[in-house]
Amino acid sequence: MTQDTSGTTTPMGFGRMHRKEDARFIRGRGTYVDDVRLPGMLHGAILRSPHAHARILSVDASAAEAYPGVRAVITGATLETLNLAWMPTLSADVQAVLATDKVRFQGQEVAFVVAEDPYTARDAVELIDVGYEPLEPVVDARRALDADAPVIRDDLEGRTGNHIFDWEAGDRAQTDAIFERAEVTVAQDMLYPRVHPAPLETCGAVADFDKVTGKLTVWCPTQAPHAHRTLYALVAGLPEHKIRVISPDIGGGFGGKVGIYPGYVCAIVGSIVTGRPVKWMEDRSENLMSTAFARDYHMRGEIAATRDGRILALRVKVVADHGAFNGTAQPTKFPAGFFGVFTGSYDIEAAHCEVTGVYTNKAPGGVAYACSFRITEAVYLVERMIDVLACELDADPAELRMRNLIRPERFPYTSPTGWEYDSGDYPRALRLALDMAGYDKLRAEQAERRRGDGPQLGIGISFFTEAVGAGPRRHMDILGLGMADGAELRVHPTGKAVLRVSCQSQGQGHETTFAQIVAAELGIPPDDVEVVHGDTDQTPFGLGTYGSRSTPVSGAATAIVARKVRERARLVAAAMLEASPQDLEWSVSETGGRWSVQGSAGHGRSIQEIAMAAHSNLELPEGVEGHLDAVTVYNPPNLTYPFGAYVCVVEVDPRTGQVKVRRFVAVDDCGVRINPMIVEGQIHGGLADGVGMALMQLMAFDEDGNHLGASFMDYLLPTALECPSWELGETVTPSPHHPIGAKGVGESATVGSPAAVVNAVLDALRPYGVRHADMPLTPANVWSALRGSPLRT
Ligand code: MCN
Ligand code: CUM
Structure with missing residues (x-):
């Protein structure tokens, strides 16, 4: 072992060690796609739709084509001649590369200008004249299913509505039977709102097609370079060995850089058409408006339990807003991602869920932002439901969880929806988190505060289990490519x-x-x-x-x-x-x-x-x-199942609705930790995500489908000001089937933390009779929840 100046050691294997990549990152010497400069490189810019839903009547690009410095203008019509106007998505739908018939969300790609420099390209974009006939937009996912709702995807043969898929898991009959005879049932509607991963580096590409060798090289910040290459080969009909995808340093992906975006295809076509390398970089608004969003799940949860708090069954219905094209990135057989693990960390006899996916006039996506393929939504659902049940039974949420957690001797544990959890000791993790938080003392302080009308204390708990590490490839593939x-x-x-x-x-x-x-x-x-x-x-x-x-x-x-x-x-x-x-x-x-x-x-x-x-x-x-x-x-034999117990302590001022996160205790178990420092960094980031989603972040749209969060002035990222000093704890339950006993951790805290923050805020509001309010719990939303509460004073 060698000692470095920070007091960390460089081990001969696992242990704390500074990141090797920091040497270049902290000196500003990383190479991101925008740092790639090739001789003779041209620049592309995209014309985007101002409408959420409109028919395209005409596209006149003549003024842009004549603009000095412009080398090519590519429209949907140009792409149609190459059979490239539409591309397959990761969910086996198709997505317009450049719109031909209609635009289906605000910010959709309509035309691409290639010019000598990026400013000329942007100026020329303004000169393209598009005739639109505005159509009624569908903004609300539930409205999308109405018989009289406008049909968004009339490009698809025989499509008469906006319904994409129905998917279910679990045993409906058994679940319904338990609900019928249960002593207690509770139900709650909740929305996991649309949010955006908002990586600091936006998306972009540099495409270089060499006409002599026939080789295409694409630099782009992709989370899945090999999958991109195979898809380019299949879509463009180029030989795979003549395609090279280079993913340079990436300034944050968070799931937003899994799919192929129209801009990448446009840069490639631009290079083929002009014979020169073409760079395209989107700006912040373009990133927020058009790249993969996350969540947008309208959920209804129901729990059946005994009066003394034994949970018997869980029933869930979801309407999933997938936007205008079904581009979610998850294993093919899982249209709702891994939402099927919605029974979470609890030993529940029976469960059933139904998810209905719909099209709306919003950007495509859904699986992003450290979601573990929708386990974010699943954990939020079950962890909110447990607190709703605690409210109903007037029970302590920690005790209620402890009572229902899967016991260590039940592992490997098969959930009622068929997932085999590999290993865990859940009560130990929860006990540790409660001890670290000083739970009983906090409850005493809370009781004290409840006697006054000043800021109220809220204590929120969440316990999560994730399923990460897809495959095995027999069950998991993306468009036929085994994982x-x-x-x-x-x-x-x-x-x-x-x-x-x-x-x-x-x-x-x-x-x-x-x-x-x-x-x-x-x-x-x-x-x-x-x-x-x-x-x-x-x-x-x-x-x-x-x-x-x-x-x-x-x-x-x-x-x-x-x-x-x-x-x-x-x-x-x-x-x-x-x-x-x-x-x-x-x-x-x-x-x-x-x-x-x-x-x-x-x-x-x-x-x-x-x-x-x-x-x-x-x-x-x-x-x-x-x-x-x-x-x-x-080829992994199973997924790994990391888990954790989180306790969040907030102060809520009932007079202003202001929420302050005072403490956050996070006990994570990701099996054997290779580098505890990196693991802790991952958890810190995910906890900040959780605070952001719970309290601040929202991709909102007005009734015309206008995007209301297209800049960081409106789409709020959490900063050090909103985050407390994280208190981390750890238990280690190795994965029995992983060669080094490690489980994944990169998304754990983002998955687990939003429910803890929301549960904390609602715990503070419990004396006011507020049982649920949707994220983000901004001061305005907390204020209106209080105003609407039955016990308002
Ligand atoms: N690690 C470890 N010991 C473990 C588990 C993980 O030391 N038992 C280390 C890993 O070796 C790796 C890091 O922790 O260096 C994260 O590992 P892992 O859990 O395997 O996750 P991935 O590397 O597959 O990262 C993906 C995950 C996802 S899906 C999103 S989304 C997300 C996240 O990582 N995006 C991120 N964390 C991010 N962190 C940063 N900085 N930027 C993103 O875009
Ligand atoms: Cu769901 S975000 Mo990560 O899986 O890249």
Whole structure:
């Protein structure tokens, strides 16, 4: 171990270690897509629809074409001639690249201008004259299902309404039967509003089509470079080996950079048409208006319970607003993502849910913003419902949870909707969180405050279980591409290594943690391992980073490929030591990894010595290859199920509706932690997300479908001012099926925290008779909930 100046240690494997990528990020030396500058590069800009729903009568681009500096104007009509006006989405729908018949949301792409510089391109966009016939927009998802609602997707053959899919899980009959005879039932409608991941770096692309070699290179901040390449090949009919997707440094993805956006396709077509590289970068408003939003779930939850608080059944109905094109990014067989885990962390006899997806005149998306494929919505639903039940029974929400949590001896636990939770000790995590928070003291302070009319104390609890790490590929694919990941490990003669992976860091620190996995397996310093990712020409195939799948899938591939290298090293070491491979034992000490003859530690060889020998003229036994390099593909046997217990303490001023988050205790269990510092950073970020969603963030639309949150003046991101100093705790329940026992963590806090904050605010409002209010709990919304409350004083 070496000590660095911050007091953290650089371990030979797992442990706290500063991120390797920080060296470039904190010096401003990262390379983001907008930093890519190619000789002769042109610039693109998009004309977007001012209407949420309108028929296109005409598009006149002549003035833009004649504008000095413009090299091409591409319209829907141009793309139609190339059969590229529509592209497939990740949910097997189609989405307009550039609108031809109608525009279906405000901000939709209508035309693309390519010019010598970005300013000229933007100016020329203004010169395009589009004739629109405005149509009635559908803004409310529930209105979308009305028989007289305007049909948004009249481009689809035989479409007479806005209904996309119905999906259900669980046992309806069994659930209904329990509800019929239950002592207590409660029901609550709630909305998980539309929010946006709002990464600091917006989307963009640089496309370079080389007419001589026929090779297309696309730089773009994608979370899934290999999936993008295959889709480009399938859509454009280009040979896959002639496409190279390079994902440079990404300034935040949060699920918003999984899909392919029309701008990417336009940049590619622009480069093909002009014969020069084309860069397109969207601005903040374009990002907020047109790229993947998150949530927009209208949910109704019902719980059946005994009078003493044993939960028997859960029933849920959802109307899911998917926007104008069904572009949600989740495994194909899961149109509602992993919402099916909505029974959460509780041992419930029966459950049933129905989700109906609908089109509306809003931007497409739905699966983004650290949602673990909609587990955000599922956790919020069940955690709000438990508090609603606590309200009804006048029970303590912590006790009610403790009473119903899945017991440790029930693992592996199969949920009523068929998910197999791998491991957990839920009561231990909840007890730790309550102890850290000083729960009983907080309740005493709350009782004291309730005697006055000043700021009220609210204590909110949430307990979450996530399912992360998609596949297995037998059940999980995206457009037929199975969710398994490759990994390649090369070990140079001097014992330095290069790991090549398909997952794609957007700020999660893979260059560090993945090097640590190799370091732990081979007993070499993490600084001796370079992690290569983000370039389809240089990395093995895999499905990318989302659903916190990198550690569960690519991380497992990394451990396994390193073990393959270690086994190769055993054979070489046996030859060096003139011993039989079975007689060797592996050990990692402070000086590194070694194969030695069992029982005589001195008689051994370090991994570096073995690496050199593997490349030397050492005589190897018949059948043993030289070198140590290895490749693997990992197809996970199951998802991993991280979990956690959160306690949020707020002060709510009933006179103003103002909410202040005073404390936030988060106990997370993501199995074995590779780098606790990075894990804590991920949790800090997710907790801030939770505060943001619970209290501030909302993508709102007026009745005409105008987007009301298209800048950071209106779409509010939480800052240090709104966030308390996070108090983190940890339990470790390894995943039994993951090679290093790790579970994912990248989305945990975003999934788990909104319910804790909302439960806290409503806990403060409980004496006023307010049982539920929807996010975001802005002062205005809290104020109106109080005004509308039955017990208003
Ligand atoms: N880690 C660890 N020990 C564990 C689990 C994870 O040390 N037991 C480390 C990992 O090795 C990795 C990081 O924590 O360096 C996150 O790992 P993981 O949980 O596998 O999640 P992913 O790497 O797959 O990241 C995806 C996840 C998602 S889906 C969203 S959305 C999100 C998130 O990560 N987007 C982010 N966190 C983000 N953080 C940043 N900075 N930027 C984003 O865009
Ligand atoms: Cu749902 S956001 Mo992440 O899975 O990229």
